[in-house]
Amino acid sequence: MDFDGVRTFIAVADTGQFQEAASRLSLTQQAVSKRIAALEASLGARLFVRTPRGVQLTIDGQVFLPHARSLVEAAERAADSVRPGRRRLRVDVVKPNLGSARILRDFHSAHPEIEIDVVTHLFDAKTALAAVRAGTLDATFRAITRPAQQLTDGVVATRVLDDAVELLTSHTHRLAAATSLTPAELAKHKVWMPFIAPGTEWAAYYDELAARFGLTIDTLGPDFGIDALLEVIAGSSSLATLVGEHIRLVWPAEYNLRRIPIRNPMLVYPHSLVWRSDNAHPALTKLRAYLDARKDRYRHPKAWSPPWTDR
Amino acid sequence: MDFDGVRTFIAVADTGQFQEAASRLSLTQQAVSKRIAALEASLGARLFVRTPRGVQLTIDGQVFLPHARSLVEAAERAADSVRPGRRRLRVDVVKPNLGSARILRDFHSAHPEIEIDVVTHLFDAKTALAAVRAGTLDATFRAITRPAQQLTDGVVATRVLDDAVELLTSHTHRLAAATSLTPAELAKHKVWMPFIAPGTEWAAYYDELAARFGLTIDTLGPDFGIDALLEVIAGSSSLATLVGEHIRLVWPAEYNLRRIPIRNPMLVYPHSLVWRSDNAHPALTKLRAYLDARKDRYRHPKAWSPPWTDR
DNA sequence: GAACGGCACAACCCGCGGTTGTGTCTCAGG
DNA sequence: CCTGAGACACAACCGCGGGTTGTGCCGTTC
CATH class of the missing domain: 3.40.190.290 (D-Maltodextrin-Binding Protein; domain 2)
Structure with a gap:
């Protein structure tokens, strides 16, 4: 589990599709796909259901989302503490x-x-x-x-x-x-x-x-x-x-x-x-x-x- | 800033030296040194003062430490939420x-x-x-x-x-x-x-x-x-x-x-x-x-x- | 002054994580 | 019913980040 993966997860959850998240992150769709796959593997849980029109959060994904947000917030605070x-x-x-x-x-x-x-x-x-x-x-x-x-x-x-x-x-x-x-x-x-x-x-x-x-x-x-x-x-x-x-x-x-x-x-x-x-x-x-x-x-x-x- | 760097920082802060932290993390001392250097660079602040007998937290490091701990705790909770x-x-x-x-x-x-x-x-x-x-x-x-x-x-x-x-x-x-x-x-x-x-x-x-x-x-x-x-x-x-x-x-x-x-x-x-x-x-x-x-x-x-x- | 213990720098190298290219699936439209 | 568009996954490739080994430097200790 790494920060980039978590941030990518949030971007995908927000946009509802890998493509859009990829362009927002200045990446290719394939890179986002790999990051999410890696995150899911490391967590041992599927976070999105892939549909032909984008992706949708699974229940695990919905549960994980607020944790992910608080995680990047904590990272922000940590970085701010010494900035x-x-x-x-x-x-x-x-x-x-x-x-x-x-x-x-x-x-x-x-x-x-x-x-x-x-x-x-x-x-x-x-x-x-x-x-x-x-x-x-x-x-x-x-x-x-x-x-x-x-x-x-x-x-x-x-x-x-x-x-x-x-x-x-x-x-x-x-x-x-x-x-x-x-x-x-x-x-x-x-x-x-x-x-x-x-x-x-x-x-x-x-x-x-x-x-x-x-x-x-x-x-x-x-x-x-x-x-x-x-x-x-x-x-x-x-x-x-x-x-x-x-x-x-x-x-x-x-x-x-x-x-x-x-x-x-x-x-x-x-x-x-x-x-x-x-x-x-x-x-x-x-x-x-x-x-x-x-x-x-x-x-x-x-x-x-x-x-x-x-x- | 990445998780590995933060975890390494905590290990070094706990042990007081790169060597010991390295062996605890199953790494070489040089790898730990690089990780800390990278973390310090990404934060724009020096976290340790290097001494001949190990390292010591700077004030920035002392401030950062509790944030780092809460960060890995948050990561734990996030991972647990879907385990x-x-x-x-x-x-x-x-x-x-x-x-x-x-x-x-x-x-x-x-x-x-x-x-x-x-x-x-x-x-x-x-x-x-x-x-x-x-x-x-x-x-x-x-x-x-x-x-x-x-x-x-x-x-x-x-x-x-x-x-x-x-x-x-x-x-x-x-x-x-x-x-x-x-x-x-x-x-x-x-x-x-x-x-x-x-x-x-x-x-x-x-x-x-x-x-x-x-x-x-x-x-x-x-x-x-x-x-x-x-x-x-x-x-x-x-x-x-x-x-x-x-x-x-x-x-x-x-x-x-x-x-x-x-x-x-x-x-x-x-x-x-x-x-x-x-x-x-x-x-x-x-x-x-x-x-x-x-x-x-x-x-x-x-x-x-x-x-x-x-x- | 030599041995020791600690960290930093340099060189090397493997593999992670990115890109490009392609396949597949589903849905919408004619 | 067919076709094209849009979306994600898989495969191949490749560069570089991050690890290792090797070495140097410095301060402490005996």
Whole structure:
């Protein structure tokens, strides 16, 4: 099964005859006949009944037709997704379960007509910012370290989300019963965050956090993914980790995990939207307007965040 | 852009190197290299950065990857739709705006996991029944004329929908003010139904109806489609047509059309579900159970319908 | 610095997919 | 009833796209 065959099938179905489809495709009737025969052979089903006055779709053909159309549409979309100019908006959200991804989903349900390509798993903010600068990425939700240095040549940012840090523990952990914690209380316990890759802006954030409040954060150990982490946390009464309030986490009911907010001060991880000021993509304008209209909804203005972030 | 290229792209993206992808695809590394180069050329974008230790997706590549996956999935679905055995349920509903299509949609929203291929535009019940008998169609919603003759060799039917006939007129028509009509009142006016193709079960139904109640139904004139018909009806004070209560019709507000129910007796068009008794498709079982659970919801047991339909 | 592992380029070659030519079937018209 | 037109299939041919083998280059590793 190949694209040419599918496209030929659609042309024949639309015109009702091989001849007409052939001239529309700038082919001979025999070529169209062969393509359809090949497609039918590869599918193992007859798609047309040949009549002296043209062809007619069989039931298999009628069933296949809408699939064929959606197939070429999907091909169109795929090609458009990388075509320079007039392409879908490309936004980086670090990970699909983060608060930034949730905001993007909210935006998408508010404007379902705007098509978005979500990018994840870029290594760090530096990579993402370089991509924004190069124009391969329209926007990224990232924490911005040292803004003066990184936001050069027309790359701008606004703070859009303060994700409050919470402690995630098993129900057997010594802090499990607390309804909230202060950073000072937290300093007495070890925090384990193997998913923080060294050299990223996440590592920088937690370094600052640990230094400022005297926490011990252990980022050692291989990162086997969030599910493995949750399982280990659930089975331990001494291990705990930090997560953002907006991070979507699901675990089996028997894990019985606790998410404990931190107060006095509240600690927030700062997400900014970063884009090139000369990027005229209409969907980007819509996204910025959407975020601007909600700019206070996801902010915790009195909470602590590192001094290097834009405000 | 061709399927092989897209599949190769996915294999390379998954393995992270041409070599490995090549052996997985039973190709040489050079062939993979050429395929990717050709794909990149046809898309006008670089998908991988070549490194000494393999390849890495560019941002374009990351964006393209999910599209590529959905593309091969769509291809899978398309091929499955006509593969004999283990295919989606194929149901014929005459036209997408009919009550039978609505019931099928209701069924689909009740069981979103069941995938259905909807077939329309089969010429008549005879064709549809032949397709059911041949096994190319799993079920059809049709009116059954002369059940004893047509429902031979294991093809069975149950009545699932009585679609009450209504008169559709402009607001300037002489009957426009009526809140309901009797067939006898209708007999004095001409009814125009150019969309009834001669030789179909629809024509048979309206022939019976006209003969029984003395109506004059005109099926002459070319059928330019439902929109054209509505426009003509809207502009005439003498033309009217008959439609089922469950037929979904939309028209511009200024048309100001009226749908007038018919009573004493109510006239219904009988839809039956027809299937082969030896068809073991699990989705068909579900559909039958669904319809059986609602078998009184769409019925008008006291209404008139032709004597040849199953009850 | 040599061996290794990875990708690209070059040359070759087979066969897929196109074209031309022809046969067959059906329907319309005289 | 015959004939011509129109439509699709089959056969033969052929060029080129896409595969293979062979080789080079480059960066990493020991």
